[in-house]
Amino acid sequence: MSRKKIRGYREFLYVLPFLILVAVFAYYPLYGWIYAFYDYKPPALLSDSQFVGLKWFTFMLDTEIKRKQIWQVLLNTFGISGLSMLFSWFPMMFAVFLNEIKCEPYKKFVQTVTTLPNFISWVLVFAIAFCVFNTTGVVNSLLMDLGLIKTPIAFLKSNEHIWFKMWLWLTWKNAGWAAIMYIAAITGIDEELIDAAKVDGANRWKTIWHITIPSILPTYLVLLFLNMANFLSNGMEQFYVFQNSFNKDYIQVLDLYVYNVAYEGGSYPLATAIGVLKSVVSIVLLCVMNGISKLTRGENFI
């Protein structure tokens, strides 16, 4: 055996511990899908649980009430994901118009400040929402002093416009950060292109429309496709912290529903079954979007 080969094996041994970590924390949990087919209650063992076949998959739809609940959960997921998709151009336009500002310190200030909320947790976002919007918070007290309302509005304890509110918080948290990608792309535009357009008599609007936007459109499309692939995954954290008994029906997206079924309903196998279905659909979505990306842009994004 050559020295090179021995060295190759030794190098493999160096990374082996890390590969084991990956196997345990990323691959082994996939085996946990099997719990969707058992009558499992933690902390029991799988061997003590009874195999029930597809029971949980039919169980989730077997009464009118459950069908209604699942339908509402899907509506919420589609509503909230749909809203972010509908406004997915917002960070791009944010970057485009920010680029039009010629006062560098101001531009830098806006960029720095609007990126900040991305780095705080959803718990902190909720804490901030609570401090600002609770019945004695600045918004209510200001509206009362201005005489616009007589009694404080319970902004957080209501189910009105909850999808839109969730989208607003998401935008507050993410827009500045999402814009950075586009700002990077705009910085990469060839100056000569813009100068040439000017020589041809293009004004600001025309430069934006014919040069800036087409140059960053590929970035936008990649991100859009990725978002679409994640259509069912809103994450649970945002909705977990904002949920309460007033808004629960309209805030419960799939990820939160899975959590609630397991931790509040106490049914791990049912939650796993829903999660498995979600994962399967998500994988299909990812493949479809990758295929569309290949067709339209000629490259994979995976």
Place this chain on the structure above:
Amino acid sequence: MADNDVKKKKTHKHLDPADTLMTVITYIVYTVFAFVCVYPFYYIFINTISNNDLSGRGKIRFWPQDLHLTNYVNVSHIPALKSAFGISLARTLIGALLTVAASAFLGYMFTRETMWKRKLWYRMVVVTMYFNAGIIPFVITMRNIHLYDTFWVYILPTVVSPFYIVLCKTFVESVPKELTDAAELDGCGTMRTFTAIIIPVIKPILATVAIFSMVAQWNSFQDNVLLAPSPKLATLQFTLYQYINQASSLKALVNSTGNAASLAASLAHAATATSIRMTVTIVVVAPILLVYPIFQRYFVKGIMIGAVKG
């Protein structure tokens, strides 16, 4: 670039009013957006150092009044908060340290063409970015391997983070090959080359990874909810969430009783409760606000590399 800006300004000086209007509107919109992003932090901070009664009635809006630090003193005496601070700090430091070390090492190792089946292992790691088993199977797995409700459940799953590995690998690949070749001619082995040559060169990207993973650890909340129910493992994020939720349930209870005397008593209490909640919020957000100006420089670099690669 600067030259060009001046030129643009000159040509745009006497342009049509639509152009000026657009400039004005952009400035207004961005100023509003910036205000909305900054004001909540400022608002909460001035409330924590102002008269609690005024604050409880929402009267502190732009300037602090009757400055005092009682809230911070009070908060520092809450035992649950001290323990939570310890847990959050520990997971931030230990977690980030291990993640940085693993990302640097794997980022380098995956460039070693001599490694047995290198490409396979690299793919096996990177592809985990695109799928996960879902929260419940993950929770069951953590139960099965006895990490459930231990401190290490915060740390071990984050040690190998594919995104950071890709960042590091990209950076290592930009290191001139002559450098590592020369080291090897001098008799450096794989590990010696890593510690003596690679680490010093890739320091900038390691700083980026360190700050990203520190922020992620500090902010992490979901793993606490899902995997660590013991109060002794509660993080600051979890404790803050509980304080806010308990206080709101407390208030709901008061409002539903409708008794005038108890209402008055509880309003005084509610003022303190609000102040405590705001103070804890500031305590939890402070580390992020403090490191933000430093790492703001780094992440732009980080995301650019990621974008080029991604």
